[in-house]
Amino acid sequence: MIKRNIAVLLAATSLGACAVGPDYVAATPPARSEAPFIGVTSPEVTTAAPREDWWRLYDDPVLDDLVRDALAANTDVRVAVARIERARAQLRGSRNAALPQTGLEGSAVQNRSSAMQVLPGMDRENRIVDGEFNVSYEVDLFGRVRRGIEASRADLAAAQEDADAVRVTVVADTVRAYVDATSTAEQLAVARRIVDLLDRSVRITNARFERGLNQRLDVIRLDQLRQQQAAAIPSLAAQRDGALFRLATLTGRTPQDLPQAARLRTTTPDVTQPIPVGDGRMLLARRPDVKAAERRLAANTARIGVATADLYPRISLGGTIGTTAIGSTDVIGGGPLRWLLGPLISWAFPNQEGIRAQIAAAEADTRADLATFDGTVLNALEETETALSNYRNALLRRARLASAREAAQRAASVATARASRGEIDALDVLDVQRALSEAETEYAAATRSVAFAQVDLFRALGGTWEGADEGRL
Numbered sequence: 136m137i138k139r140n141i142a143v144l145l146a147a148t149s150l151g152a153c154a155v156g157p158d159y160v161a162a163t164p165p166a167r168s169e170a171p172f173i174g175v176t177s178p179e180v181t182t183a184a185p186r187e188d189w190w191r192l193y194d195d196p197v198l199d200d201l202v203r204d205a206l207a208a209n210t211d212v213r214v215a216v217a218r219i220e221r222a223r224a225q226l227r228g229s230r231n232a233a234l235p236q237t238g239l240e241g242s243a244v245q246n247r248s249s250a251m252q253v254l255p256g257m258d259r260e261n262r263i264v265d266g267e268f269n270v271s272y273e274v275d276l277f278g279r280v281r282r283g284i285e286a287s288r289a290d291l292a293a294a295q296e297d298a299d300a301v302r303v304t305v306v307a308d309t310v311r312a313y314v315d316a317t318s319t320a321e322q323l324a325v326a327r328r329i330v331d332l333l334d335r336s337v338r339i340t341n342a343r344f345e346r347g348l349n350q351r352l353d354v355i356r357l358d359q360l361r362q363q364q365a366a367a368i369p370s371l372a373a374q375r376d377g378a379l380f381r382l383a384t385l386t387g388r389t390p391q392d393l394p395q396a397a398r399l400r401t402t403t404p405d406v407t408q409p410i411p412v413g414d415g416r417m418l419l420a421r422r423p424d425v426k427a428a429e430r431r432l433a434a435n436t437a438r439i440g441v442a443t444a445d446l447y448p449r450i451s452l453g454g455t456i457g458t459t460a461i462g463s464t465d466v467i468g469g470g471p472l473r474w475l476l477g478p479l480i481s482w483a484f485p486n487q488e489g490i491r492a493q494i495a496a497a498e499a500d501t502r503a504d505l506a507t508f509d510g511t512v513l514n515a516l517e518e519t520e521t522a523l524s525n526y527r528n529a530l531l532r533r534a535r536l537a538s539a540r541e542a543a544q545r546a547a548s549v550a551t552a553r554a555s556r557g558e559i560d561a562l563d564v565l566d567v568q569r570a571l572s573e574a575e576t577e578y579a580a581a582t583r584s585v586a587f588a589q590v591d592l593f594r595a596l597g598g599t600w601e602g603a604d605e606g607r608l
Contacts, residue, residue: 322576421597
């Protein structure tokens with residue numbers, strides 16, 4: 136009998152190579168998705184492979200330290216890592232289903248029977264001690280367990296890609312907050328410089344008024360412009376504080392714990408070399424959201440096989456050995472051994488409509504995942520092309536505003552000198568000063584926009600952190 140059961144086990148195991156359900160075939164992106172980017176038409180970008188540590192292109196040690204701290208302590212990153220650990224635990228659970236399952240059971244019962252329930256002379260009290268060891272193994276004839284492992288492995292890979300997506304976002308947000316703080320500090324310096332310049336113009340015009348060379352209205356108009364420019368300073372200061380507080384949160388700190396070096400930087404960081412952006416093929420290989428969508432498609436494709444396997448018989452092989460002792464606490468030696476060895480077959484037949492409904496639901500999930508993958512690919516391309524266009528045009532706008540600022544500075548210098556000699560009236564001076572303040576403010580804002588456009592481009596290019604998670608698939 137034992138030999139026959141072993142033969143059944145070996146025969147069933149040899150059949151276990153078959154797995155029902157569709158085998159996963161990697162989704163194919165649109166034909167033109169791997170082509171060069173439309174926006175790679177300026178010398179500010181190159182088709183070289185993008186860098187993983189793109190923030191180092193700014194050559195700013197303070198920023199490098201902040202990014203390192205954010206990757207280590209940011210709360211969103213910690214949540215993503217915990218989800219990886221959860222997915223890894225679920226994979227271990229799925230793999231465990233492919234192993235023999237064992238159990239140990241035992242019981243001890245003390246009872247007393249009524250005198251009417253026992254024969255004369257027999258003990259009314261007795262003790263029954265029972266012990267049993269059992270083992271079972273599911274013969275995975277139709278791949279239910281293997282498809283489950285396949286789905287869990289893909290889920291783990293998707294969780295790891297999700298973590299990379301969080302890291303990309305956290306790094307980009309950290310750099311953006313740093314840029315926000317530094318560029319706002321630069322705007323503050325510009326605003327204060329304009330106010331100082333207007334103070335000087337107010338003093339000159341007031342002195343000329345006292346000598347009868349200007350009207351009182353001229354002084355009032357210049358002072359009004361000076362107050363308008365000074366009014367921008369508090370809002371800029373509040374904006375800078377907000378950026379610094381956000382930077383502290385991103386790096387896992389309280390606002391009080393932000394390093395002093397991050398507060399001292401007052402010039403906007405800039406990438407002075409062409410930014411490597413690669414092409415569509417590199418983009419799809421780097422974007423964590425694209426890779427996560429592909430892995431979820433693989434996971435739900437495997438779950439079609441899990442559901443389909445329930446259409447077929449489920450066979451488990453197992454055995455039990457145990458003993459029951461009456462009136463003794465010695466389980467092993469107190470009674471005869473009993474054993475059981477054989478297969479167990481369960482099959483939901485012919486009531487399979489519920490199973491077929493689960494299969495249909497799994498197939499619908501897969502179609503939805505395929506649509507999500509296609510949409511994620513298209514979104515990645517859109518974001519990157521948009522970021523390239525914004526960056527190119529932000530650079531062009533800054534260059535033109537730089538020329539306008541230089542012209543306004545020359546005009547202001549000439550106007551101030553001529554006004555001091557009484558060669559032009561105060562209204563002309565006011566117009567020149569207003570033009571200079573607008574040119575300075577717009578150029579500072581354009582520098583900020585360029586920095587933000589760079590960060591948006593780096594964010595769109597994605598990235599990965601190989602080895603960031605121990606045991607990464």
